[in-house]
Amino acid sequence: AQSVTQLDSQVPVFEEAPVELRCNYSSSVSVYLFWYVQYPNQGLQLLLKYLSGSTLVKGINGFEAEFNKSQTSFHLRKPSVHISDTAEYFCAVCGTSYGKLTFGQGTILTVHP
């Protein structure tokens, strides 16, 4: 079984500031890792994913994440945020042999002007 903990339920930040959304996971098997974004009244959109290889993963909209196996973390970062990045962000994991995603509780990112 897997579990995901997103360490911050809400993150307020000013426009053009850097941001880090933290995600820790627990699993007894190898996993794939994902970050999704959800805008109000919409479904989820994939930001980035880690399947294997380089531990630094780049995604859409200038986001990146780093997989740290020893710390079982997959933190999401962006060096300079925009108002349009205001949304809820979900970290998720799935086992490498099947496709069920286990999501964290979400982090609401609010970017202030």
Added chain:
Amino acid sequence: DAGVTQSPTHLIKTRGQQVTLRCSPKSGHDTVSWYQQALGQGPQFIFQYYEEEERQRGNFPDRFSGHQFPNYSSELNVNALLLGDSALYLCASRDGPSGTGELFFGEGSRLTVL
């Protein structure tokens, strides 16, 4: 290219009733999953269908059932509705059942149980 489409977008039911939600996967996708997202929570996996069979199931009671049709579209049925079933129900599709394929989500069906 249409993405994942779900219907209806909103619906209101009363306790004890039954509901059917529908999903058409993204073109080229053969695997459909359903997730329940309660207010303020992350999505929770209900089940996954591949080749018209339920392949994986989350921790949901038998009141939740589904079906996949030969054209890969899917239905989610919930019987004997409870107030706690109020949620956004998300359908997602991918090419194949493994976790390597990108999962595309629809915009969801918001169910309110009164």
